Amino acid sequence: MSHATLLPKPSSLRGATLPKWFSSAVAAGSVALGLGISSAAGLHSDIQWGLIAAVLFVVLSYGISAKVEGSRQAKDRTATSLVWVAFLLAVVPLASLIWETVERGVKVLDVYFLTHSMGVVADTEPGGGIYHAILGTLEQVGLAALISVPVGVLTAIYLVEYGRGRLAKAVTFFVDVMTGIPSIVAGLFILSLWVLILKMGPSGFAGSMALSILMIPIVVRSTEEMLKLVPNELREASLALGVPKWRTILKVVLPTSVGGITTGVMLAVARITGETAPVLLLVWVTNYINTNPFKDPQASLPMYIYLQYMNSAGSGAAYDRAWAAALTLIAFIMILNLVAQGIARWKAPKTGR
Amino acid sequence: MAKRIDVSGLNAYYGSFLAIEDISMTVEPRSVTAFIGPSGCGKSTFLRTLNRMHEVTPGGRVEGKVMLDEENLYGAGIDPVAVRREVGMVFQRPNPFPTMSVYDNVAAGLRLNGKHKKSELDDVVEKSLKGANLWNEVKDRLNKPGSGLSGGQQQRLCIARAIAVEPNVLLMDEPCSALDPISTLAIEDLIGELKEQFTIVIVTHNMQQAARVSDRTAFFNLAAVGQPGKLIELDDTERIFSNPSVQATEDYISGRFG
Ligand SMILES: Nc1ncnc2c1ncn2[C@@H]1O[C@H](COP(=O)(O)OP(=O)(O)OP(=O)(O)O)[C@@H](O)[C@H]1O
Ligand SMILES: [Mg+2]
Numbered sequence: 001m002s003h004a005t006l007l008p009k010p011s012s013l014r015g016a017t018l019p020k021w022f023s024s025a026v027a028a029g030s031v032a033l034g035l036g037i038s039s040a041a042g043l044h045s046d047i048q049w050g051l052i053a054a055v056l057f058v059v060l061s062y063g064i065s066a067k068v069e070g071s072r073q074a075k076d077r078t079a080t081s082l083v084w085v086a087f088l089l090a091v092v093p094l095a096s097l098i099w100e101t102v103e104r105g106v107k108v109l110d111v112y113f114l115t116h117s118m119g120v121v122a123d124t125e126p127g128g129g130i131y132h133a134i135l136g137t138l139e140q141v142g143l144a145a146l147i148s149v150p151v152g153v154l155t156a157i158y159l160v161e162y163g164r165g166r167l168a169k170a171v172t173f174f175v176d177v178m179t180g181i182p183s184i185v186a187g188l189f190i191l192s193l194w195v196l197i198l199k200m201g202p203s204g205f206a207g208s209m210a211l212s213i214l215m216i217p218i219v220v221r222s223t224e225e226m227l228k229l230v231p232n233e234l235r236e237a238s239l240a241l242g243v244p245k246w247r248t249i250l251k252v253v254l255p256t257s258v259g260g261i262t263t264g265v266m267l268a269v270a271r272i273t274g275e276t277a278p279v280l281l282l283v284w285v286t287n288y289i290n291t292n293p294f295k296d297p298q299a300s301l302p303m304y305i306y307l308q309y310m311n312s313a314g315s316g317a318a319y320d321r322a323w324a325a326a327l328t329l330i331a332f333i334m335i336l337n338l339v340a341q342g343i344a345r346w347k348a349p350k351t352g353r
Numbered sequence: 354m355a356k357r358i359d360v361s362g363l364n365a366y367y368g369s370f371l372a373i374e375d376i377s378m379t380v381e382p383r384s385v386t387a388f389i390g391p392s393g394c395g396k397s398t399f400l401r402t403l404n405r406m407h408e409v410t411p412g413g414r415v416e417g418k419v420m421l422d423e424e425n426l427y428g429a430g431i432d433p434v435a436v437r438r439e440v441g442m443v444f445q446r447p448n449p450f451p452t453m454s455v456y457d458n459v460a461a462g463l464r465l466n467g468k469h470k471k472s473e474l475d476d477v478v479e480k481s482l483k484g485a486n487l488w489n490e491v492k493d494r495l496n497k498p499g500s501g502l503s504g505g506q507q508q509r510l511c512i513a514r515a516i517a518v519e520p521n522v523l524l525m526d527e528p529c530s531a532l533d534p535i536s537t538l539a540i541e542d543l544i545g546e547l548k549e550q551f552t553i554v555i556v557t558h559n560m561q562q563a564a565r566v567s568d569r570t571a572f573f574n575l576a577a578v579g580q581p582g583k584l585i586e587l588d589d590t591e592r593i594f595s596n597p598s599v600q601a602t603e604d605y606i607s608g609r610f611g
Contacts, residue, residue: 164411233448237511240406241462241518242438251465255452349451349500 016068023061023081030056050092054085098330105327108320114328117299118287123308126317130325132289136204136298137332140283141273143208143293144215149265151212152219159220160227161249178217186213187278194282202284204293207300210278215268222264226257259347266340270333276302301329355382355552356422356439356521358403363417364581365395365402367410372398374581376417378571380522385544385553387563387590390573391605395582396556397445399573400524403554404440405433421521438466441520445527447507449499449514455482456495458510462518477517485513486543505536512543522552529562541566560606564594572602 034053043049061081066074113129121128155175159168190210194200230253238248254261284297285307308322358380365373373395380386388396401407402415405426419426426436449458457464459478468474478495482488487509491502499510508528515523525544529537544553544566557563563570571587586599597603 231448233444233446234450236406236409237444237448237450237514238461238465239409240404240437240442240444241465241514242434242436243462243465244434247465251461252450252452256450349498 015070015073017073018065018068022064023077026060026064027057030054030060054088057081058085101323101327101330104320104323105325107324108317109324109327113321113324117289119289121287123311123318124315126320128321130301130304130321130328132286133299133301133304133325134328135289135291136283136293136300137273137302137329139291139293140204140207140211140279140298140300141269143205144211144272145265145269147208147212148215148219148268152216152265152268153223153261155216155220156223156227157249160224161245161253175217175220178213179221181213182277183210183214183275184277184281186210187281189213190278191281201295202282202297203295204283204290204298207279207283207298208293210282211272211275214275214278215272218268218271219265222267223257223261226260226264227253229260230256255347256349259344262343262347263340266336266343270336273333273336274302274329276306279303301325301332305329355550357382357420358522358552358554359418359420360403361418361420363399363402363415363419365398365407365416366412366414367398368412371581373402373573374583376584378584378587380552380554381569382552383548383550384568385548385555385566386587387567387570388554388556388573389558389560389563389570389605390582390585391575392558393578393582394573394575396573397526398582400442400526400554400556403522403524404442405436406442408433438518439520440522440524441515441518443508443512443515443523443525443528446531447504447511449502449507449510451498451500453499454496455491455499455502455510458499459513459517461514466518481513481517482510484516484543484547485509486539487513503536505532505539508532508536508540509543512540516547516551520551522554523547525553525555527556527558530558537562560594564590570594572597572599572605574601574605 030053033056034049037052038044038049058078058081061077062074065077069077108126114134115131116127116129117132118128119132155171159171162168163171187210190206190213194206194209195202200206234252234256235248238252239245243251279300279302283300283303285303286297286299288299290296290298305322305325308318308325312318312322360379361377363373363376364371376399388400390396398407401410403419403426405415407413407415415427417427421436421439425431450461453461456478459481460474463474463477479488482491487506490506491510494501499507502510508531512525512528529540532540541562544555547553548568555563555566567590569587570590570593572585572593573582574585575582585601586593586597588597592598593602594606597606
């Protein structure tokens with residue numbers, strides 16, 4: 001009796017486990033090995049030793065863990081290490097992109113740059129700025145959002161709350177098709193309609209129409225998903241109070257999902273802000289400030305970046321301006337994302353006391 | 354205020370599936386009627402035909418007559434929205450509106466129907482919360498989210514929300530099935546008080562509960578899975594539980610099947 005209590009019995013619930021630092025140690029070891037192997041073999045590319053280290057990391061974690069912990073834990077570790085490797089593969093290019101852009105972009109990015117146009121500056125000279133391009137992008141994207149958000153949200157409401165039968169199927173089908181339209185085709189479509197048939201000149205608004213072709217399906221899809229997340233019980237609770245259906249949608253369904261819908265809209269805006277092809281076809285470009293999106297060519301950030309980069313031959317000034325504009329564009333999109341998250345959090349259904 | 358419900362020859366379908374067949378019964382005003390029966394026999398379906406919520410389900414269809422006093426709910430030109438204002442409903446799972454505070458939840462029915470005067474709303478909210486035995490627990494947190502209450506409090510909040518629009522009839526579909534015994538007792542007491550004013554119909558799987566709260570009890574059954582559910586008998590609760598006239602009822606109540 002007393003013997004049994006003194007000696008702890010081997011527990012079937014406990015097995016050999018590797019220490020917590022095991023994974024980090026294997027990661028460090030694989031990186032060192034990867035570097036060693038590639039320098040020994042005379043490889044110089046960062047990508048090569050990185051991939052070698054990644055493969056080593058996965059194989060080593062599995063091998064060691066299988067020896068010590070058993071096969072189930074080893075599989076678990078393999079899955080975990082694969083996830084980590086995939087994560088790094090995705091993040092490294094992104095981080096290096098942001099790093100490059102910030103490094104090259106900050107050189108000329110200042111208040112002067114943000115508040116002046118290229119009106120009196122030749123592309124090869126230093127100076128000038130992107131005010132006209134920011135203005136153009138904001139107006140074009142704003143107009144596109146103004147067209148797309150009502151159309152997209154209402155379409156989604158129709159599909160989720162009312163749509164039955166053939167019409168709903170057809171609408172869903174066309175939204176799917178629109179999702180796949182390449183931006184250049186959207187641009188060509190508006191070009192043939194607006195410029196060739198209606199004989200209108202290039203303008204910011206023409207670009208907005210093409211952009212909204214790209215934006216509408218994104219808004220429809222994301223809004224649809226958000227509306228589907230609203231539990232049916234809430235709709236029934238409201239209907240059972242004697243509230244008409246349209247009021248139920250307006251006062252119960254939409255408020256419950258408005259955070260998610262806004263996030264979707266912001267992401268759609270972020271997505272079309274960087275579009276170049278339709279702008280190239282329909283808005284053209286100018287070095288001057290044009291505040292009227294309904295008449296004459298307008299500048300935009302993507303076109304500005306492209307043209308400055310193209311014209312930078314032998315001119316560091318234009319090259320720097322291109323990167324600074326790229327940095328502005330990325331910053332704008334990031335701010336949009338942050339705002340979207342903020343709104344989502346602010347509007348999320350509240351719990352807590 | 355309370356009204357009599359008189360159902361005759363009622364069939365309800367989901368698409369082509371006949372869920373309940375040929376139901377006729379009378380529900381007396383100012384009384385509690387309990388529906389009991391095995392799972393899937395169509396109690397919820399029948400309950401939802403009484404305030405035209407059945408047709409909200411895709412494919413839902415109803416034949417027959419439901420008279421609310423003198424008016425046939427399924428007659429020509431009847432507005433289902435108006436019906437639902439007269440016949441309120443409390444669901445099995447508490448479902449307060451998550452974006453609204455306690456106050457707004459109770460006021461929702463009135464507000465959503467276009468009543469906005471602050472002083473009026475204040476009165477109704479207080480009266481309804483008191484009616485639902487919730488006022489003392491929430492009077493200091495009226496502006497906190499309704500979903501922050503406990504399950505039992507949420508269910509009483511839903512009852513308060515339903516009685517705030519002053520319906521004539523209150524339908525409750527297993528209102529206590531997600532609640533602990535104490536909250537259950539609170540709601541049973543509440544039902545006893547509410548029947549002074551409303552006609553109450555309650556679906557329950559709990560025989561003791563049916564025996565405790567109801568004046569009359571209806572037993573539903575179905576011949577086999579896939580067959581439509583039917584009303585077997587409706588009688589005074591005491592009789593149903595002591596000396597039912599149909600053998601199947603006795604079997605069900607004594608636990609021999611179902
Ligand atoms: N939305 C629906 N679509 C199709 N059939 C349904 C639907 N809801 C219920 N049914 C069917 O109708 C019949 C009656 O269901 P109902 O929910 O009314 O049963 P119930 O008596 O309330 O059961 P429970 O006691 O389990 O709640 C069942 O056969 C069920 O499968
Ligand atoms: Mg049910």
